[in-house]
Amino acid sequence: MEQSSRGLAGPFLEIISRQRPLGWRLGFAAIVVAVAILLRTTVALSQPDLAPFMVHIGAIFTATLVCGGRIGLGVAAVLIAGEAGLAVLSHGEKANPLAAGPARSTLVSFGVSGFVALVMGITLGAGLRRLEAARGRLAAAVAQQDVTVATLEALLDHAPVGFAFFDRQLRFVRVNEMLARMDGIPVSSHPGRSLTDLLPQLSEALTPGIARVVQTGGVIAGVEVEGATPAAPAVWRHFLASYFPVRTQGPGGDGPGAVPDIGLVGMIVVEITERKKAERDIAESERRYRLLAEALPKMVWTSTPDGTGDYYNRHWTEFTGDRAGREWHAFLHPDDLRPATEAWQASLSSGNPFTRECRLRAADGSYRWFLCRALPVRDETGRIDRWYGSCTDISEIVAAREALARTNEDLERLAAARTTELARANERLKQEMADRLKAEAQLRQAQKMEAVGQLTGGIAHDFNNLLTVIIGNLEAAERRVAPEATEIRRFLDYGRQGALRAATLTQRLLAFSRRQPLDPRPTDVNRLVLAMSQMLRSALGERMNVETRLADALWRTEIDHNQLENAILNLAVNARDAMPAGGTLTIETANAYLDEAYCAEHEDIAPGHYVAVSVSDTGIGMTQDVRARAFEPFFTTKGPRDGTGLGLSQVYGFVKQSGGHVMIYSARGEGTTVKLYLRRLVETGLAENTPPRPARKGAGATASVMVVEDDPQLRALSVSILREAGHDVIEAKDAAGALGRLDDGARPDLLFTDVRLGEGMDGTALAEEVRRRLANIRVLFTTAYAKNARALAGRSGPQDRLLAKPFSQAELVGKVKDILDEPAKRGVVLLVEDEPFVALVARQILEDHGFEVIVASHGQAALEHARGPAAPGIVLAVVDVGLPDMRGDDVVRALAGIRPDLPVIIATGYGTSELEGEFGASARIALMGKPYDGATLREGLRRLGFEVSEE
Structure with a gap:
């Protein structure tokens, strides 16, 4: 209780209960004595009938109460002595007044009353001081209780685990925020509701524990439950629940015989979904490890850090016949037991790998030579966590060594080659973990790209429809505005430029997410770079020196011509910005091959042949952090008004969408090189320089x-x-x-x-x-x-x-x-002919009649073309019967399974009679004897419904 809440008694109790220095108490007593004497004199003059010492009684009581018994006794003695002295002085030389009856009676009464006041002051002061001390202890206890309650409230509200309290009817009384986040239900919605109402899928698992605590009053810990919650209805989650009673006193109070009662049941919930997943992953990894160990063609074992074996694979059991789990050294040859065990103990003490040649006893009692080797695996602190060992059968090697006196070098090389298999198995396990981490990083990157792709792709169709309408109407308005209306034309031009910029931004976002529409065509990159070089020289300014280094016999690639130009232009502009004081921009082309090892280190790239386009500058270069984020959309090191951060991301998305690969090589102060790897065009045999044919009538005018x-x-x-x-x-x-x-x-x-x-x-x-x-x-x-x-x-x-x-x-x-x-094309003819001269003649005849021709010299190659990219354009197959790898009629049957509606001309030099029975009645197959000329081939085309003119 605070002093202000106790009224006027507060200061008085404060004076009495506080421990004062001796000087203060003596001073206070002196003041009390002085006041008592003054009052005594005043009372004696104004009230002569009143006993003067009555004033002193209060003084003695006050001094004793405030200053203690000793000082109170001193005050009483002083006042009594003073009264006696005054009595003597007031009678002068008369007889001793103290001997008189009234005076003596007065002093005796004064002494008795003073003594009573002294005792009362001592008793009351001690009592008040004890009371004040008890009050202080009570206040401290209350404050401590408040701190404890506040601490428990904070622990409940901010604990990293879920808390819930239930009444005896198994209804929620209170939950904390963590539990509300776990089940996805607000805290205020829990009180008064049951588990069946709020968490039906978990109710059956949680309710028995609560009911058991209510019945027994015991503590239940570590109950695993699983199910879905309203926070994520479709996600199966795992929890660890513990229950404890919250006890109150029964009707008997808190006496010795009182029986505690269960007022509430508390529940602690910890989500262990991730732990369960980790346990499953560890179990799966352990299973794979055991499968690998069982599959190895040698005896494999493991041991604890102290050398106790805890796993032997089936090869060990099959060889030794041991089913009791005895240690490996129990099967050593007596002559090898001591040196092998001493070497093993030395390895355990030093942590060095163990290697030993020794003889082990087989199930039939015979001995064979083995190379036993063990490697320690250490934890993060450097301590040995486990030993991995193997025993490789080298009986034949030892026999050959003894028989042929092989040199020590040969034996060591052979033993080393045979004993590295376990280390490789261990490395494969480690590599599996590294691949898993790499896959997770690639998944996160793929999810990031997919998120941007979904955002941009979701609006691209409708947004670009609107932009097309806007641009088209602005252009129509420009044509209809009078030439002298320059201001209106300027406004229309501003609008059209803004719409074009919006379209460019959308295309860049689509490029990063690999969703932009591309129009890939066979492209000579050297020719494209040469065409761009002069434009780049004029566009980049005089301070920029543009060089080109073009490879001879450069492969062609199938790429969107315009997008590749935009990519090179983007890289050139970035290079210019990286060289504010000028420098050299180099564009280089080369044929490249990316092998499997390189592709394994980079995501989303397949081994094979590529056309490499490198754009290099002599600028300031990139830091490692900037290089790592360079392809992210909207990331830029320029100012907010100097770029959108979509240039490199557009290049990245375009190359990846085209099936290629892009890499940045840069260091601060050493310039930057960006390499684009574009898929080499695999030539399909289509005529690359087909003679131009006349356009359809009227196509150039109206249609x-x-x-x-x-x-x-x-x-x-x-x-x-x-x-x-x-x-x-x-x-x-x-x-x-x-x-x-x-x-x-x-x-x-x-x-x-x-x-x-x-x-x-x-x-x-x-x-x-x-x-x-x-x-x-x-x-x-x-x-x-x-x-x-x-x-x-x-x-x-x-x-x-x-x-x-x-x-x-x-x-x-x-x-x-x-x-x-464009000239009208009649489609593609698949010409299956192994004789080059015949194929040349037939190809020329077909091309003269408007067909494009794919030549295949083998049956399997023809079937691959029929299933490949050119398949939709194939309108006819001309198949020779005699082929190097299979018969032509078998090719025709296989083609019927791939394209049942495909017309076929079968050419045979063995006469057509044997083929008439199977193919003669088919309307989509024509038979043609060899040798044949143009007229024969044209007749076959007509029989299949193709319109061809006479030459």
Whole structure:
């Protein structure tokens, strides 16, 4: 209790109970005596009938109460002596007044009263001091209790484990924040609810423990439960629960016979989901280790740090016949027992590897020579955690050594080669752990890229549709504004440039996440670099020296030509920024091979041949941290107004999406080199320099174009652009509408369709159906998303093209013109012929009639082409019967399993009679004798329905 809460008694009790110095107490007593004398004099004058010493009684009591019994006794003596002295002085030389009866009676009464006051003061002071001391102890106890309660509250609220308290009816009374986070239910929603209400999947596992504590009052620790919680309904989690009683006193109070009662049941919950997973991982690793140890063709064993064996594989058991688990040295030859055990003890003491040749007893009692070797494995502190040992049978080696007197060098080399197998097994286990950590890091990086990809890809289609409409309408507005309205034209130009910048930003984000639409074509990188070098020299400024080092006989690659130019330009601009004072930019090309060892160290790259493009600068270079984050989107070392941080990430995404690899080599102050590894183009045998054929009639001028687009604004814009270009346009909002127009008699020259068409058939399926009806139709796809662009792989025809969204009017008109101006192609012929001269003649005849030709000299090569990337474009196969690896008729049968509808011409020099029985009745197969000329081959084409003209 605070002093202010005790009223006027507080200061008084403070004066009485506090221990004062002697000087203070003497001074206080002197003041009391002085005041008593003064009051005595005053009372005597004003109240002569009142006994004067009555004032002194209060003084004696006060002095005793405040200053203690000894000083109170002194005050009493002083006052009594003073009264006696006054009595004597007041009578002068008269007889002794103390001998008189009244005076003596007065002094005696004064003495008795003073003594009583003294005793009362002593008794009351001691009592008050004890009371005040007890009050202080009580206050300290209350404060300590408050601290304890506050500590327990803080522990409950902030403990890293879940706490819950239940009443005897098994209902929640209180939970802490950690338990609420575990079960996903707010703290305030628990009180008064049962486990069945809140956690039905865990109720059956948790309720028995609580009920048992209520019944027995005991403590239950370490109960494992598992199930899902509202925090993650689909995730199975593991918990470790412990229960304890919270006791109160029963009706009998707290006396000796009182019986404690269980008022509440406490529960502590720790989530052990990760521990369980780790235990499963350890168990799986242990299982793999044991399988590996059992599979090794030697005896393998392990021991504890003190040398006690705790594992022997089955080869040991089979050789020794031991089932009792005896130590390995129990099977040593008597002559080898002492030296082997001494060497083993020396290794245990020193921690050095153990190696010993000794003889071990087999189950049949015979002895064989073994090379026994053990290696220690240490923990993080350097202490030996376990010994791994092996026993390799070297009986034949010892026999050969003794018989042929092999040199010591030969024996040591052979023994070393045979005893490293266990070390390799151990290394494989360690490598497995390292591979797991590497895989986890790659998974995190893949998840990061996937998150960006989902974000950008999810909005790309609709966003680029909007940008296409915006750009197209701005261009249309520019054409309709009068030339003198310069201010309006300027505003329109600003809007169009902003929309183009937005489209560029979207494409860069799609590039990083590998979702940008690409248009890969066979590309000569040397020619591309040469074409860019002059532009780079003028664009980068006079302080930049641009050098090119181009490899001779550089392989071709299949890549998006424009995106590769953008990548090199991005790298060149970064190099310029890294050389503010000027320097040298070097672009180098080379043929490269990435082997399996290199690819194993880098993610998402396959061994093989690549075309390497290196962009190097002599600038400031990168630190290790910057190099590690260089490909992350939005990461940049430039100022907030100097770049978006998407340049290198766009390069990274484009190269990876194209099946290539990119690496940065840089050090601070030593410049930077970025290497792009692009997949080498595997030539399929298609004619690279096919003679130009005449374009279809009218293609360069006007044509009939079918536009299929589900976005009404974008469809209206595309129709308007193509009609202004002079084309006859047929429009449809979906595949069903387009096919309906074909059923009504429409015969377009070009199909322009979005890949994604909403409900029903998509753009690729529509193109396949239209191509089935109109064999020579040309197709132009449009999309903003590489997932859709990848859907074209293997399904598009040889003359299909792709236009990425957003596109301008000029891009659409130009792309349509380019497609219509291309010469009509009739498809690909698979020519299976092992005789080079015959193949040359047949190829020339087929190419003269508008076909592209793939030549295969073996049957297996032909079947690989029929399953490979060129398969969709193959419209005919010409197969010779006599092939080096298999018969031609077997090739025809295999082709029927791959492409049942593929027309085939079978050429045979053995006469066609033996093939007539099986193939003669088939409408898709024509038989042709050898040797044959152009007329014979043309006749075979006509029999299969191909229109060919006479030469």
